[in-house]
Amino acid sequence: MDASFGPEQAARWIAVPGPADDKYSRGVVGFVTGSARYPGAAVLGVEAALRTGVGMARYLGAGRPTRLVLQRRPEAVTAEGRVQAWVVGSGQDPDDVDELTAALRERALADPVPTVLDAGALSFAGRATGTRVLTPHAGELARLLGRDRAEVEADAAGAALEAASRLSAVVLLKGHTTYVADADGGLLSAASAPAWTATAGTGDALAGILGALLATHALELEADPGIAAPLAATAAVLHGLAAERASGGGPFTVLDLCAELPATIRSLLAG
């Protein structure tokens, strides 16, 4: 039986900065995302994280995605340094990244902080040393489990739970209803997104939102890694509500969704 997770629950998981905060105490999210083949995914993740609210977004990658990230978001920091959470794999094929990106990916996986494993990093989940949150769609989860996509779609919640238990991870399975399963058999579900959300790049934005939420809850996650599951469900709710605002009943682009994140969060905080 899953617990449906909505705006009321999500509002509890937004870190509001206080007068004593600075950019580092708010949290730094690091990205090793994008590639020569998919540079745009790097831009979308960073954009989404900054719009969700974070002390700093640090982007590490090859020249082209780095230039594109900076062009869109000059506030992104492209120098190495400490982070409180990583987002790895969006816009990457597991065996088709340049040497620099592969080395950065290894360093991120070896860093024992919470890590979002998306797209091309899903198959490296076993190597991640921090709390892992996987963000597959049904096709990716089917590959991870060695099943058919149709089988996963027929029992999405069951497949997410199986993967979470097998990989000792939180698994956020994307779809019209998004399921968040944890390794202890906990299951949350969020269904706030319109079907217009099924457009290329929305998953890259979701990974960025989640990275920002993990980074801004670093201390709480250290004390209780179990909160990664409600934080993942919060990311799905924010993403879905921002998509709904961007859509208004029609099509929208991923940057439109990102642009709606601040107003979505304001409205959740206002209750």
Ligand SMILES: NC(=O)C1=CN([C@@H]2O[C@H](COP(=O)(O)OP(=O)(O)OC[C@H]3O[C@@H](n4cnc5c(N)ncnc54)[C@H](O)[C@@H]3O)[C@@H](O)[C@H]2O)[C@@H](O)CC1
């Ligand atoms: N703007 C960007 O840079 C974007 C990058 N993306 C990245 O693209 C990579 C692949 O993600 P996917 O979600 O496409 O991976 P999938 O596992 O869904 O698909 C893998 C490949 O199978 C093929 N394929 C599968 N179903 C197909 C269909 N019905 N029609 C045509 N071709 C089909 C495509 O060639 C695709 O590249 C990931 O690294 C992802 O992060 C996507 O997020 C889209 C946007």
Ligand SMILES: Nc1ncnc2c1ncn2[C@@H]1O[C@H](COP(=O)(O)OP(=O)(O)O)[C@@H](O)[C@H]1O
């Ligand atoms: N029919 C649908 N209704 C609502 N949301 C959807 C639907 N299909 C996909 N989504 C959402 O769109 C996003 C797609 O992510 P993903 O498949 O990773 O795309 P991409 O890799 O192109 O970024 C996910 O957040 C998913 O939950």
